[in-house]
Amino acid sequence: MSKKSHRAGADEPQEDPAPLGPVLVVDFGTTTTQAAVVEDGTVRMLHEPATGAASWPSAVLADGSGGVLVGAPAERGKRLHPLRYRAEIKRDLGSRVPLLLDGASHSATELVAAVLRAVAAEAHRVLGRAPERTVLTVPAAGGPEDARRQAMLAAAEAAGLARVGLLAEPLAAAWAPPVGEPFPVGATVLVHDLGGGTFDAALVRIGAAGPELLAHGSLDDCGGRDLDVALRTELGRRHPGPNADAPGADEATARRAALDLDTFVRELKHGLAMAERVEDLAPDGAVVALDRETLRTVAAEVLERTVESCRALLRVAAAPRDAVAVGPDGTAERTTPLDAVLVTGGTSRSPVVRDLIEEAFGVRVRQPEDPQLAVVRGAAAWAALTAARDLRPVVRKPGTEPLAWDVPDGSAVFLGPVVREGARYSAGAVLADVRASTGAVHRLRARHPGELVRWHADPGARFRSGDWLATSVEAVPQAFLPEWRHAFADLRTVGWTPSGALRIATARSVHEWTGRTEVRLLTTFRASRGGLWFSPGSETLFRADDKQQRATVHPLDTDGETDGTPAVINLLPGNTSRHDQLWRAVPVGPDRLLVVVARNAAGYPTYEIWTVGNGRTARLLTDLRQQQVGPDLGRCAGSDELAWSVDQRSTRIFPWLENGPTPRGVAWAASKRPQRTAVHTERPPAELSADLCTVRLGDRTLGTRPVSVLEFAPDGQHLALGLDSGWALVVDSENLTVVAELPHSSGGLHTLAWSRDSSALALEGDGKVTVWRRELSAPHRGL
16 A cells, blocks of 8 residues: 555545435325425425325225225225225234235235335326335334334335335434424434334434434334224213214124224314314214313323333433433432433324423423424435445455455355454465355365454355455564554553553553563552543553542552552532533643533533642633533643643633643634544644544645544654554654554554653554554555
C-alpha cells in the first residue's frame, strides 16, 4: 500500500451518484392498511380509489366468481354477504389453518397478497411505473426466521412487489416527527404502538442520524380490537339490547349482527375523542350511552398488559448505571430512564389512552401528527435515507491477506477450522476441512506462514471456488516485531511514568513493566464497574465507584502500604440530585480531575465542567447550558496547564489552573461536530469526522478505515490513530502522511498512550497491551 492510497480528496475515486428509484412503503395493519410512495425525497400518501381515504380497510370479500374484493368494496359488501367477508387477516399470518370465504379455503398469505396487489396497482397509477423497491412494516416480535415475517415476504412476492425489505413497526413510528418540538439528540424514548390487533413497544435513542433501536417487545393478542371486545362486553352488561348472539338466527344473520355491533361499538368509542359522553342507536334500535369514565375503566384493564410489557422492556434494557425503581412486588429493580413516551396507533387518538399511559410512566406523552399514519410516514422517512444503508466493498485491513481456494466441482461445504482464529501456523499447515459434492473430504492448506485472523464461513455453509473464506496476517519479519506484548484479564487502561515505566490497570489491580520481560504487581483493590484513570504521570490511579459519584485515589509511587484511609474525591460537586450524572472525567494531576457533570433538570441536561480534587474546593470552569449532546473533554498534549472541550459550536481550549492562559476557541474545520478530537498546543486540533473515516488537521485531510481513538505525541510531531480493525497508524502531523502501521489485535483498540518523551507508543484493547518503539520513525512499509 503506497502513501498515496492513504490520502483523501482528489487522490480517491469519486463515487457516481446513485439516485434511489421510487419506493413503495406499506404498513399492513390488523384493521387498516396505509401506504405511501417515496420518490426523489418526496413522500406521497396513497389513497384508496373507492373512498379517497388514506387508510385502506385490511379486509377481503369473495366476489362469488372466484375473485376477491379488497378494502372499501369488501366493507360495503359485508352486510349483504357476511360469510364471504374476512377482516383481521394479519392475526392469521404464519398459521397453516385455512380461512373460509363463502365455503372456499384460502391461506392468510393469499389474502394479504390480494390487498398488497391492490396497493401496488395504485402505486403504479400514481407513479406511472412500478416501484423499484418496497418497504413493509412488521411487528417487532420474532426474529428473521419468524413464520409471520416469512409469510409477509411470501405475500409480497405473490403480489409482485420488487426488492422487499422489512422494518419493525415501533421503530418506523419513531421516525415520524412528533407534534411540537422534535426530540433532542440523546433522548431516550419509549414507543407505545397500540394497533388494531397487536401491540409493539420499542426503546429508542435519538441519534444525530435518526432513532436507534435499543430494545423491543410486543404482544400478539392485544390491540384496539381487544379494547372493542371488552367495551362491547361492558355495554352488553349495561344494555342487554345490543346482542349479536340472538337465539335461532342462521349463520349469515348472526354474522351480520356481529359485524354491525362491532361497527357500532367502534364508532361509539371514536365519538369520545371529542366529547365526554356520547349516545346513539344500537343496531336493534336501543339507545346506548357511553362516557369517558366507563371507557377509562375498560381501557385500564386492556392497557395494563401493554404497560407491564413496556416495564419488562425497560428492565431488560437497563444498564448497571441506570435508575433503581421499586417493582410491583416491592423489590428494587433497575430500569432505563425515559425522556418521553411516544404513543402511536389508531387507538392512541383517545385522550383516555394517553392519560393512562402518562400516569403509568410519569413522563411526558408525545404523539405524531396523525397516530394512525405514524408508522407509514416514519417508514417513508426511513426509506428516503437509503444512503445510510448503502454498503461499500470490503477493503482489506492493512497487513492482512484474503485466503481462497479452488475446490472440486466449483463448490464445497465448509466442515470447520483446524486452525482457530488468533492462532499462528506454518507454511503448508492444514487450516480447515471441506467436503466436495462427491462426498470426498479435502484439506485446505496454507501456502505461507501466518496468523489466522478470522474465518468468514460457519460449519455447514456452502462456498464456491475463489470465495474469500478466511483472513490472515502474514508472519511479520523479526525487525517489525513490537518491543513488548502481553495479555491481561479484565484490562482497563494504561499509562506511562516520566521515567519510562508502563503501568497497566485491570479491574482489580495495577501492574508495571519497566522494559524487562517481568511484570511487577503494584497494588490490588476491590473491583468496580466505574471508570479507572491514571494521573498524567501515572503516579496515582483514580478508581470510580459503581455509581460514578466518587473516586478513590490509589498512590502508586510509594514503598509498601500507605498509612490511613485512601483519599476519596466527589466526582459530582455542588448540590446534586438523583438525576445528575458524570459525563466525562479526565485526570490533570496526581489528586485532581476535570469532570463534566450532566444536570438533568426537567429532563433537559445542562453540562458543567468542574475541577475537583482531594482536599480542594471544587471550582466551576464553564457552564455549557442546554445542549443536545454532552461535550467531549481532554488534556492538551504538550501542556500541563491546558485542557480542551468540544461543544456544539467549536473546540475550546482553556486553563484548568487558576490564573492560567487566556481561553480560546477554535472553530471546527467541518460543518458538523467531530466525533473524536485530539489537541496539541502547537498544532490545529485533529478532528475525526462523523463517518469515523476522515481525519482533518488544519487544511489537510486523511481518509482511513474507521477510527476509534486518536492521540497526539507530547512533542507534537506524530498523531496516532487507533483503527477499529485493531491496527494503529502513526501519522506525521506536519503533512498528515502515514509513517508506520502497527498491528495490535483484531478485537480493536481502546487506548493509545504515548511515553513522555514521545519515543514509544502503547496500544491497549481486546485484553492485550502492545508497545512499539523503534519502528515509529521508520519509513512507511505499506504492510
